[in-house]
Amino acid sequence: MAALQSLRPAVGGIVRNPILVVVAALFAVAQLPNLLVPPSMPVLSLAVSIGLFGVFVLGLPFAQGGFLGMSDEAVTGHTRLGTFLRVGKEHYVPLLLGYLVLLALNFAFGFLAFFGAMAVVLGGAYTAAESTAAGSAMSMGTGPTAGTGGVAAGASGFGADPTILAAAAIVGLGLLLVYFLVTFFVQFYAHAVVLDGTDLVAGFRRSASLVRHNVVSALGYTIVLFVGGTIFGGVAALSSSIAAVAFGGGMADGNPAAELLPALSPAVAAVGLVVYLVVVGVMGAFYGTYSVAFYRSLSGSA
Secondary structure, X not given: OHHHHOHHHHHHHHHHOOHHHHXXXXXXXXXXXXXXXXXXXXXXXXXXXXXXXXXXXXHHHHHHHHHHHHHHHHHHOOOOHHHHHHHXXXXXXXHXXXXXXXXXXXXHHHHHHHHHHHHHHHHHHHHHHHHHHHHHHHHOOOOOOXXXXXXXXXXXXXXXXXXXXXXXXXXXXXXXXXXHHHHXXXXXXXXXXXXXXXXXXXXXXXXXXXXXXXXXXXXXHHHHHHHHHHHHHHHHHHHHHHHHHHHOOHHXXXXXXXXXXXXXXXHHHHHHHHHHHHHHHHHHHHHHHHHHHHHHHHHOOO
């Protein structure tokens, strides 16, 4: 299976080119201001988050292109930082447009999910209010079935209609499935743009075609990334929490992680920060080389 066969060249590329780990770790460094801002300063936290969001929207496509270019060289030999700058600049515009398309897709599905949840809540509240009113009328003898039957009717009215909940669940699962299918099929558009030199539309088509003809392999690839991301992501989350508790103000500033972690010395916090950067660097480097090796395998140019 291509998903397993791509592991060896991916790991080999990282061993030959540890600079990939350093470059990937720089992405984590860029996120540190948001991580270390104390929760007791919500205005500053919001300002930092908005600023970093803008930086990532404009800068991530450049970094994505450059990193894929470096990973492509690393899989078959050695790479250098100059490749990052050259490839990132060369493919910046189509990758920026592609990133904006996927960002709009995420906003669209988030919008639908939010208003879908609001519709369920409001529908449930309306049903509860209507049932309560009917129950009150019955208990006062003004309804068609006065007396004790009214109490039961009013008590059973709280909550959304099961039919509404079932319909909302089906629609929600359907939207979630559509979202995952779309992202699953277009996940290699950037590889097509950078490695094959396609334009954006052709990159989306190229990705969808490769995945469609290699569904089982693509699923295996996704599972490998999911398992690896879960393991290393857990380590990264723990180490970042340690650093955030020490440098971000701890329990006094309302950091939830501080309630689960004891008082930390600066040395321990520094170790946690280093571990976080190293783990994120290794994760990023592995994704770069593994995704490139897998894409090359599917496209027949491995």
